[in-house]
Amino acid sequence: MSEAILLVGGQGTRLRPLTSHIPKPLLPVAGVPFLTHQLARAAAAGVTRVILATSYLAELFEAEYGNGARLGLELEYVTEESALGTGGAIRNAARRLRSAPSDPVLVLNGDILSGVDIAALRAHHRLTGADVTLQLKRVGDPRAFGLVPTDEGGRVTAFLEKPQTPEEIITDQINAGCYVFTRSVIDRIPPDRVVSVERETFPELLATDAQVRGVVDDTYWLDLGTPAAFVQGSADLVRGRVTSPALPGPPGDALVLPGARVHPAAVLSGGTVVSPGAVIEEGAVVEGSVVMTGAHIAPGATVHASAVGRHAQVGPGTSLEATVVGDGAHVEEGNELPPGVRIACGARMAPYSVRLSAAPTPCATEHTAVRPTSGARGTARPATTA
Numbered sequence: 531m532s533e534a535i536l537l538v539g540g541q542g543t544r545l546r547p548l549t550s551h552i553p554k555p556l557l558p559v560a561g562v563p564f565l566t567h568q569l570a571r572a573a574a575a576g577v578t579r580v581i582l583a584t585s586y587l588a589e590l591f592e593a594e595y596g597n598g599a600r601l602g603l604e605l606e607y608v609t610e611e612s613a614l615g616t617g618g619a620i621r622n623a624a625r626r627l628r629s630a631p632s633d634p635v636l637v638l639n640g641d642i643l644s645g646v647d648i649a650a651l652r653a654h655h656r657l658t659g660a661d662v663t664l665q666l667k668r669v670g671d672p673r674a675f676g677l678v679p680t681d682e683g684g685r686v687t688a689f690l691e692k693p694q695t696p697e698e699i700i701t702d703q704i705n706a707g708c709y710v711f712t713r714s715v716i717d718r719i720p721p722d723r724v725v726s727v728e729r730e731t732f733p734e735l736l737a738t739d740a741q742v743r744g745v746v747d748d749t750y751w752l753d754l755g756t757p758a759a760f761v762q763g764s765a766d767l768v769r770g771r772v773t774s775p776a777l778p779g780p781p782g783d784a785l786v787l788p789g790a791r792v793h794p795a796a797v798l799s800g801g802t803v804v805s806p807g808a809v810i811e812e813g814a815v816v817e818g819s820v821v822m823t824g825a826h827i828a829p830g831a832t833v834h835a836s837a838v839g840r841h842a843q844v845g846p847g848t849s850l851e852a853t854v855v856g857d858g859a860h861v862e863e864g865n866e867l868p869p870g871v872r873i874a875c876g877a878r879m880a881p882y883s884v885r886l887s888a889a890p891t892p893c894a895t896e897h898t899a900v901r902p903t904s905g906a907r908g909t910a911r912p913a914t915t916a
């Protein structure tokens with residue numbers, strides 16, 4: 531038996547409002563919940579039993595995967611009443627492990643898309659007799675990550691979380707969120723309290739002279755924690771820039787899932803995904819984006835590097851650039867949104883509310899002043915178009 535713990539309990543605050551109703555690991559990435567890619571990858575590497583460490587919206591995980599048979603895995607769920615942090619979650623989930631004290635246990639963050647060779651990492655761990663082996667990734671700008679310098683033999687020499695000053699940036703190697711622990715090491719993490727594996731467990735292991743090793747991996751790697759990374763990861767999977775055993779079709783420029791409707795005169799590109807029940811109308815251009823279940827993109831709309839939530843609507847001629855549209859939101863006709871805008875779930879943005887270019891018609895013909903509604907003192911509603 532080969533076991534793994536997957537950390538899937540975080541709130542995914544950086545991805546709000548996409549994570550308001552769906553936990554980050556269950557957001558659709560290249561047509562399936564992101565976690566499906568990770569579970570399929572673990573199964574392909576010989577993992578047979580997975581403990582999912584859940585907390586935020588915990589009940590949705592079991593509803594999605596049940597006992598795991600569909601993926602050829604035995605799945606167990608361990609839910610924290612209040613989030614225990616990464617280390618606390620690993621310790622808590624270990625109650626369900628069946629591995630012997632000297633067995634290797636794979637631990638994965640539930641938001642990393644990577645091409646790492648899991649079986650090779652585990653083999654390296656066994657070969658070196660390490661207590662913990664971390665996958666490391668080289669990045670150009672490591673400031674948002676945990677730095678993990680190693681010596682020539684691959685032993686980790688320090689852990690530095692999110693360095694800010696140039697003196698602190700002593701390596702370009704970062705913690706890639708994929709570890710192999712010798713099981714007995716997990717059992718030494720303090721139980722029933724919040725623990726950060728990055729800030730507490732790993733530094734303490736170094737202080738006690740434990741053997742902590744890093745393996746630099748140069749395959750694809752992306753932390754899907756931000757909206758830009760989320761849409762990019764999905765597009766990269768669709769285009770085959772990173773592979774997954776769970777991809778629901780061959781790589782290509784776009785993935786249109788069964789039950790979606792795309793007008794022949796619409797243009798899809800850049801690894802766009804159109805989910806079941808979504809509609810893309812005539813003349814719409816959708817590039818490098820995720821269009822979720824039941825969403826509607828109206829004629830002539832332009833959607834670039836954006837995520838359009840479930841049953842959200844994008845009006846005629848509206849253009850979105852690196853935008854997140856929450857579930858059920860409606861961005862009506864003629865809006866032009868600059869990069870980085872997030873529309874709340876269920877919100878409605880009136881026609882021509884936000885423009886980067888001049889509105890095609892003068893203001894006075896679009897809206898008259900807001901005035902009180904008759905019979906409802908103190909409330910106001912927009913007047914109808916003149």
Ligand code: GTP
Pocket residue numbers: 537538539540541542543544545554583584585610613614615616619639640641755
């Ligand atoms: P942000 O709020 O946007 O930072 O996202 P996050 O909540 O997912 O936090 P982060 O990206 O740092 O978490 C890395 C991984 O650990 C993710 O897969 C999380 O689901 C998971 N994780 C973080 N905190 C906890 C926790 O307290 N319990 C469990 N079970 N998992 C956690």
